[in-house]
Amino acid sequence: MNDLDGAHDLVPDLVVALIGFRQWRLTGGMLTSVYDGADWTAGRLTARCARGHEVPAKDCSCGVYAYYDPCPRTASAATPDLIGGAVVVWGRIEAHIYGMRGEHARIVAVELPLSRGRKRRAVIETAELLGVPAVTHRSLKAVALEHGAVLQPALRPKKTVTRAANVWSRYGPV
Ligand SMILES: [Zn+2]
Numbered sequence: 001m002n003d004l005d006g007a008h009d010l011v012p013d014l015v016v017a018l019i020g021f022r023q024w025r026l027t028g029g030m031l032t033s034v035y036d037g038a039d040w041t042a043g044r045l046t047a048r049c050a051r052g053h054e055v056p057a058k059d060c061s062c063g064v065y066a067y068y069d070p071c072p073r074t075a076s077a078a079t080p081d082l083i084g085g086a087v088v089v090w091g092r093i094e095a096h097i098y099g100m101r102g103e104h105a106r107i108v109a110v111e112l113p114l115s116r117g118r119k120r121r122a123v124i125e126t127a128e129l130l131g132v133p134a135v136t137h138r139s140l141k142a143v144a145l146e147h148g149a150v151l152q153p154a155l156r157p158k159k160t161v162t163r164a165a166n167v168w169s170r171y172g173p174v
Pocket of ligand 1: 049050051052053055056057060061062
């Protein structure tokens with residue numbers, strides 16, 4: 001493909017699932033998206049769009065969001081209910097600078113909090129229910145790589161021009 005302007009188009013023909021990283025809110029055994037409240041309790045999500053088109057679309061903000069790199073180790077630490085983890089993303093995928101929007105995603109690991117006590121126990125319980133490991137921040141990426149590949153930097157746009165860019169403009173929860 002010679003058209004560099006098309007670099008933010010849908011990622012073409014990937015054989016393997018991609019790994020990504022994100023956070024969730026864990027309250028009362030329910031796992032939900034921090035950003036839009038989508039229910040992740042089953043450990044997987046297929047994104048839908050209220051506008052009714054295929055997900056994700058370039059001029060829309062729909063899709064399952066995941067960062068290419070693990071969220072900072074301290075990102076979830078200050079709150080009682082935010083947890084981090086890794087996902088695999090597949091189906092239609094649109095690449096952005098710091099992360100991607102995908103059609104389907106499944107949790108493959110959750111991150112143990114720094115603190116001991118109730119939150120840590122809740123994370124371990126959640127991992128058991130999902131059938132995924134609860135691992136340290138340090139090993140999260142390696143565990144994720146057992147399930148898929150990192151999106152090659154060459155396939156990531158250098159700048160994002162779609163509406164979804166607004167969401168990525170800060171390193172916030174998705
Ligand atoms: Zn949409």
